[in-house]
Amino acid sequence: MSAEKVLVGMSGGVDSTAAVMLLLKSGYCVSGVTMEVAPEGVPGGNSCYGAEDIPAIKDLARRLGISHAALDLRAEYSAFVLAYFKSEYAAGRTPNPCVMCNRQVKFGALLEKAAASGLAFDKFATGHYVRLERDASGRILLRQGRDSKKDQSYFLWNIPRQRFERVLFPLGDLTKDEVRELAASAGFRDLAEKPESQDFAPPEAMEELLDGGRPGNIVDASGAVCGRHKGISRYTVGQRKGLGMGGLEEPLFVSAINSSDNTVVVSPKSELSRKIVRLRAMNWVSTDAPSGPVKVSVKIRRQHEPAPARFLPENESCGTVEFEQGQFAPTPGQSAVLYDGEVLLGGGIIEAAA
Known part of the structure; x- marks a missing residue:
């Protein structure tokens, strides 16, 4: 009987690399795939929405001894993630682009395009720190990763449950330190010491994505003007820094964002x-x-x-x-x-x- 074929989403980081290593050790037939989502000109760096270094990832796949494909998902990412990101901010809400990306692109359009491109796979795997189990009836249970500091289940809640039937999460029972040690001991110390991606987009890209906001008033709960803002898309409920309102007796936080009159409301933390x-x-x-x-x-x-x-x-x-x-x-x-x-x-x- 031939080995089950697993397609691994590869970012070039230590987590997806460790996932490949563990799957190979378990006897799976593994191949890698990377989705290109950033338009030309967007910088890479320490972010999710940035240019992927495809040659470096292909070289990594070669070192791991697996085949690799890069798929262009810029149109899908723009339609499902960037459009949502911009419209939510324009409406005075704070979106979570990673949640939308996981549902629509990473565990959606990517797999459809991979199959349409002729990539053969039975399962799809990623380096997320979560666990999949089954209860006594055979129902899928999505469980937090053993490493509570790295648990990423929060970002996966919006994926239709049936998609998990074809998904593997090899890192769910490991800690981040164990993953780094695994990579280092296998000769991938460069990846084990590589900084993690922290933000959705580099600052330059965020400026472009949120461009076009109209300046307006910062007001208190009574409607009295306290200051000016640079566009409601630059603020989020709970924010304190960046309001340009220093020297106050009591710190103020963003308590509401009103797209209808283009105002940002501030209040004391207790409120x-x-x-x-x-x-x-x-x-x-x-x-x-x-x-x-x-x-x-x-x-x-x-x-x-x-x-x-x-x-x-x-x-x-x-x-x-x-x-x-x-x-x-x-x-x-x-x-x-x-x-x-x-x-x-x-x-x-x-x-x-x-």
Whole structure:
């Protein structure tokens, strides 16, 4: 019986390299693929939306002893991710482009284009720090990675559950330090010491993506003008830095962004605590949509510690989270992800908070 064929998404970093190494060791027939998403002229560097060094990645694949293909997904990325990114910011919301990219491009259009290009594969793998398991009934469970500091389940909540049937996450049971050591011991010390990508886009690209915002007023909760902003797309709820409002007795934070009158509202930190969060565009992964209230733990941003709450469904695609304690600045446009312990149940986009 021939070995199962696995296509690995390769970025040229240590995580995808380690994923390839582990799959080869497990006896899979492995090949690599890289998606090109940035238009010509966008710098690379330490970011997700940047020019890929395809020759370097192909050389890495050669060193690993696997074949490699680079696929042009710039049109798909522009249509699904960049358009969404720009429109959300223009509407006064703060998008999460990685969540949209995972659903529409990395675990969507990339695999469709790979198959259409003649690449043969049974499974698709990435270097995400998450685990896939099955319950007693055989249902897929998406579980947080063992390395809690590197867990990336938050970014995968919006992928349709059936797609996980063909996905492998080889790094789910490893820590980042173990992955670096694995790469270094195999002769890839250059990758083990390579800095990780941190931002969605390099500063130069962000300036271009958010270009065109109209300056307007920064106001307090009463409507009194406190200052001027450079365009609402440059601000997010909970932001303190960059407001140009130094010398105040009490620091002020962005508490609301109004696209209707092009204003940014600021308030003291104490006024940004919210217990009620309404969600839309929900997706359920490890469970069906609940028919009634359920106790959950909820993350409202990547670095947020899951907080105990009750979820009240309205239908399969929307509902309300009631936190036991107030949470700082739930941000419209960002993701709220629901967990039962380590198991990701589902998630949604924050529509409003109170």
